[in-house]
Amino acid sequence: MSRPRSARLGPALALAVPAASLAALIACGPPEPGPKTPLPAASASVSSASATPSTSASAAVVPAQKRHDAFERDAFNRLAVHLNLPVFWAADANHDGAVDPAEVKALLFYPTAPTWTKDGAFTQEFEDAYARLVAAKGEAPKDPEADAARRKLVRADLDGATPSLVATDFSKASADDKTFVRHMLATAKLVEALFAKQNGSEALAAKVPADDLESQSLFRRDFGPKCATPKYENDTACSAIPGAPKPLVDIYPASLQADPKFCEALGKRKDGEALLAPFVAVREQGGTLVAVSFAEAYAAPMQAIAAELEASAKDLADPKEDALRSYLRAAATSFRTNDWLPADEAWAKMTAENSRWYVRVGPDETYWEPCAQKGAFHLTFAKINRDSLAWQAKLVPHQQAMEDSLAKLIGAPYKARKVTFHLPDFIDIVVNAGDDRDALSATIGQSLPNWGAVANEGRGRTVAMSNLFQDDDSKRQLRTKAESLFTKESLGSFTDDAAPGLLDTILHEATHNLGPAHEYKFQGKKDTEAFGGELAAMLEELKAQSGSLWYTGWTEKHGVIGGELARQSLTESLVWCMGHIGGGMWQDGAHIKPYAQLSAIQIGFFLDEGALRWDAKATAANGKDQGAFVIVWDKVPSTAEKLMRVVATLKAKNDKKAAVGLTSKYVDGKTVPHATVVERWRRLPSTSFVYAVDL
Numbered sequence: 296m297s298r299p300r301s302a303r304l305g306p307a308l309a310l311a312v313p314a315a316s317l318a319a320l321i322a323c324g325p326p327e328p329g330p331k332t333p334l335p336a337a338s339a340s341v342s343s344a345s346a347t348p349s350t351s352a353s354a355a356v357v358p359a360q361k362r363h364d365a366f367e368r369d370a371f372n373r374l375a376v377h378l379n380l381p382v383f384w385a386a387d388a389n390h391d392g393a394v395d396p397a398e399v400k401a402l403l404f405y406p407t408a409p410t411w412t413k414d415g416a417f418t419q420e421f422e423d424a425y426a427r428l429v430a431a432k433g434e435a436p437k438d439p440e441a442d443a444a445r446r447k448l449v450r451a452d453l454d455g456a457t458p459s460l461v462a463t464d465f466s467k468a469s470a471d472d473k474t475f476v477r478h479m480l481a482t483a484k485l486v487e488a489l490f491a492k493q494n495g496s497e498a499l500a501a502k503v504p505a506d507d508l509e510s511q512s513l514f515r516r517d518f519g520p521k522c523a524t525p526k527y528e529n530d531t532a533c534s535a536i537p538g539a540p541k542p543l544v545d546i547y548p549a550s551l552q553a554d555p556k557f558c559e560a561l562g563k564r565k566d567g568e569a570l571l572a573p574f575v576a577v578r579e580q581g582g583t584l585v586a587v588s589f590a591e592a593y594a595a596p597m598q599a600i601a602a603e604l605e606a607s608a609k610d611l612a613d614p615k616e617d618a619l620r621s622y623l624r625a626a627a628t629s630f631r632t633n634d635w636l637p638a639d640e641a642w643a644k645m646t647a648e649n650s651r652w653y654v655r656v657g658p659d660e661t662y663w664e665p666c667a668q669k670g671a672f673h674l675t676f677a678k679i680n681r682d683s684l685a686w687q688a689k690l691v692p693h694q695q696a697m698e699d700s701l702a703k704l705i706g707a708p709y710k711a712r713k714v715t716f717h718l719p720d721f722i723d724i725v726v727n728a729g730d731d732r733d734a735l736s737a738t739i740g741q742s743l744p745n746w747g748a749v750a751n752e753g754r755g756r757t758v759a760m761s762n763l764f765q766d767d768d769s770k771r772q773l774r775t776k777a778e779s780l781f782t783k784e785s786l787g788s789f790t791d792d793a794a795p796g797l798l799d800t801i802l803h804e805a806t807h808n809l810g811p812a813h814e815y816k817f818q819g820k821k822d823t824e825a826f827g828g829e830l831a832a833m834l835e836e837l838k839a840q841s842g843s844l845w846y847t848g849w850t851e852k853h854g855v856i857g858g859e860l861a862r863q864s865l866t867e868s869l870v871w872c873m874g875h876i877g878g879g880m881w882q883d884g885a886h887i888k889p890y891a892q893l894s895a896i897q898i899g900f901f902l903d904e905g906a907l908r909w910d911a912k913a914t915a916a917n918g919k920d921q922g923a924f925v926i927v928w929d930k931v932p933s934t935a936e937k938l939m940r941v942v943a944t945l946k947a948k949n950d951k952k953a954a955v956g957l958t959s960k961y962v963d964g965k966t967v968p969h970a971t972v973v974e975r976w977r978r979l980p981s982t983s984f985v986y987a988v989d990l
Contacts, residue, residue, distance in 0.1 A: 354410035354418045364393035365429050372458055374428050377450070379512035381405035382424060383460055383985055400462055400987035403480070403726060404487065405515065442504075448522065448533040449509050455524030456516075456735055456983040459769050461762065463678070463725045464989045471612045473990055475652070476725070478607035479676045480988065482656060483728035485603060486674040489596040490729035493672055494518060494663060495544045502536045510535040516734050516983060523734035524981050525878045525973070544664050546576040548584070555885065558666035558828065571668040571828075573746055574633055574658060589658060590633035601630040604656070618645045619652055626656055639749040643756060646720070647684055653677040653722040653758065659743055663730055665886060667828035670745075671730035680761045683721035686801060689855050690718050696853075697846060701810045704940050709811060709947040716753040716808035719801045721761040726986045735981045737763050740800035742807040750813045757804040759797050763984070772979050777870045778916035779975040785926040786916050788862040789870065795863035798856065799843050799871070806842025807835070810943045817949045825949035829887040834954055837893035838942050844868060844897070845939035848932045865931060869907070872898050876969060877976025880962050892962045895969070897938065899961030906934035909968055920975065
């Protein structure tokens with residue numbers, strides 16, 4: 296289970312130009328040695344740990360360096376997205392109004408991998424790209440008349456998200472570390488291609504117009520043709536492909552997906568449980584639906600990933616990384632066999648104390664597909680941030696007490712279990728690949744695995760992504776949005792510091808392991824059977840986020856945290872909810888957005904209980920907007936407890952009627968001022984993370 300900072304809008308990305316395979320085009324690291332073709336042709340991609348930067352003539356240093364001051368930074372980065380150029384102006388560090396070599400980053404997961412700088416100077420490749428940016432700045436788009444309306448929508452959707460950089464510098468790392476990083480980047484490329492096959496985007500890649508760089512860029516960013524920003528995600532005409540074909544996932548036959556209720560129909564079949572199992576694709580064979588193992592359905596790409604993971608383990612020389620080596624080998628075996636328990640067992644033995652790295656590769660989350668049942672392939676590659684050990688020392692002694700308190704709050708039929716789950720490790724993301732790499736925003740907390748013995752016995756791992764949204768751009772944008780919706784007094788505890796948000800994420804992820812979790816059954820049914828996959832997924836996230844609110848007060852009461860941090864974390868959580876409400880409640884007008892709907896339920900519940908008040912006459916903290924939310928602090932603790940009881944109890948009893956009642960009242964009803972939140976939150980672009988690795 297995962298917790299995004301803001302709405303998960305159709306996981307991940309990929310790009311291909313016509314007549315080329317997707318796998319060959321996604322450049323996940325330094326390019327292969329050898330000559331380069333002129334932009335925008337696709338460069339070779341990394342396929343081994345020995346790949347090195349290009350030394351071609353086009354990468355030669357330009358002797359006479361001129362000032363590059365034709366753009367403000369935001370405009371530079373926006374136009375680079377339009378031209379599908381993997382370049383990012385990270386910051387105007389010297390405040391001279393010009394982009395300088397030290398300020399430029401080369402981005403991953405693009406179809407080309409130019410060398411922008413060398414020996415502290417710009418290369419000819421950068422000069423050529425900069426000239427194209429200047430030309431694009433000065434001319435109006437020349438869209439074919441027959442395709443102009445679609446391309447205008449694509450352009451608007453690209454501008455509805457601003458890139459935010461996740462950069463990691465390994466330039467001074469050891470040779471062993473650099474080799475490992477290259478292996479992980481090669482694995483990322485393979486995972487990207489596998490997920491593109493799984494989610495159906497590979498099948499559509501050749502239909503993106505070759506002469507339309509903006510549509511190519513959107514397809515890359517969104518891992519498919521559909522637009523992703525809140526304003527355009529449900530606009531059926533907004534597509535990277537003329538005619539806006541409906542994307543079809545590969546894990547179900549296309550013939551099934553013509554029926555909007557096919558998931559429900561599958562679940563009612565006698566063989567429904569087998570067909571909807573998480574690690575199989577549904578295939579039609581001789582007129583009969585059959586469940587086919589991922590290892591069979593995606594044999595070639597899974598074998599390639601297995602080989603890369605085995606090579607990673609073989610080349611990892613650090614004697615202190617035995618746990619990581621064991622996991623890499625086990626994961627390789629799981630990719631060959633489709634039995635994921637050995638990988639989970641090895642992965643659960645990795646900790647922040649026995650490895651410097653965090654790696655999770657395989658099929659996990661289910662939000663990406665219409666039935667919310669199948670694990671999506673992803674890679675999370677990160678460095679361990681050891682600051683998490685202090686939080687674990689604080690919270691580990693309270694794990695069982697947290698479970699016992701929740702069981703007492705719920706009452707019958709739920710009974711407290713013995714819990715021994717891992718509290719979150721902090722990780723600094725290097726790259727997210729496949730289902731991890733969202734078109735917009737990113738996951739900031741995750742508890743895995745979702746199935747099997749490791750999950751059921753509380754031996755999984757939970758992580759909080761500690762380096763996301765910590766750049767100045769993200770902080771400034773979030774504060775501006777929050778100040779448009781809350782009064783100044785209510786934001787008195789809102790801070791740019793990372794700690795409150797990390798605490799919120801820690802408690803959210805911890806709650807996934809508490810109460811009716813994982814494979815809990817009531818009257819013989821799991822939550823997915825009682826509620827249906829999409830509603831069950833939303834309710835589990837609602838339970839986790841309600842737990843964050845309740846346990847914030849609980850941990851303060853038990854002396855684990857101080858009052859000011861508790862108030863800061865609660866404020867951050869309410870702002871987080873506004874971000875999801877601002878993204879809208881439904882995907883494609885029919886599919887549940889779990890985080891958006893849980894946010895509406897929480898805000899609506901707080902409004903009904905008086906812990907939050909909408910004051911139409913109040914001035915927002917920005918001093919401009921009329922009408923704002925007021926936090927009534929003395930009612931927050933009791934409201935958080937009541938909400939936790941309601942949500943956990945309906946899950947414990949598989950009470951679908953109560954669950955539907957919550958969504959009807961707060962998601963579809965008028966308690967929450969949805970329109971106002973949407974209008975104010977969408978004034979600024981969404982966040983789209985981009986990745987850079989220096990080796």
